[in-house]
Amino acid sequence: MKKQLMILAAAIALTGSAFGQGQVTMGNNAGSLIIDNFGTAVTSGSTSFQLLAGATADSLQAIGTIAGVGFPGRIANTVVNIAGVAPGQTAFFQIQAWQSSFASYAAAVAGNGGTGLSQVFSAATSSAGPPPGTPTALAGLFPGFAVIVPEPSTIALGLIGAGSLLFLRRKK
């Protein structure tokens, strides 16, 4: 009987947590624009964004859908449910950015595409209510950052270095 009650309590807690998630709006503002190598605001279709979030700064993981560019230099505002963080609780965030020609941040890094990362920051998620509070705006909580495409010379130097190492290894 006691076991059944505990299972029931756990089930209720799980159901509650599934519906009771803190919400945020991933976005930035005119004071924190996302720029490219040349200092130009990124434009629609050029850049993708993924929110990383977690209850602690060292438990960040990708959450929510990938967003594009809204207004120039601006992340398209996207409401994201923060799993594992109750409404009103503080969560930690970081935003990944990469060239949209790649499927993900990791793919862009692997393919020498343009990538950028915001600093890690924290914010309280939407209020617990009732009624449900509006999603906490992340705009203004982190400075703008650049989506950097590795310079061709950097890539070339890397290739020369790798080639030299191979050559020396063969010679030995």
Added chain:
Amino acid sequence: MRTKTLLLTAVLGVATAATSMGQVFSQNIVGYVNVVLRPGFNLIANPLNGTNNGLNTIIPNPGVGSFVYKFTNPGGFSQIAENGGPGLWDVNLTLAPGEGAFISVPALTTNTFVGEVLTGTRTNDIPTGFSIRSSIVPQSGALDTVLGFPAAAGDFIYRFANPGGYSVFESGGGGLWDPTAPVPAVGESFWINNPGAAKSWVRTFNP
């Protein structure tokens, strides 16, 4: 929120005064709007001007245990009413056209708003910061170009769907929106976050 709009236009044509020159007539457009309320929270508006716009008359029977939450700025959700039965709210809050509120209901139900369409020039005050507002006129359309909302760069609109939760819209000014202009339904209210000075949403409606 699924809104079924069945606006019945009836001209009452009531003679109001008789003068030596003849009779003067007034015309009112009256009708009703059905608004579906889903279990849990709904962000609603009163689309028609009722006799007193009190909850006891405009939302008389949402189900025992329903709650209405009105937001004021400043003040927050300081006005709350609970329904104890048909036509029986513990606080008979008013909900006038142009305002908005959350209502939580225990089960699926449809509320029929009855009243008159407000015509002429009407003003909806938009404070700095957050407010819950709706169209004064029972009409659906793009918030700025159809409903006449004075959108400025940096204005945020939050719509709430049940199920689905919030969706967010940001004005870039000059008719630009991220992602698109919001199109609230009749009987739906929405959050406005106005970062600028208080402003007026003026609507002139003369059908």
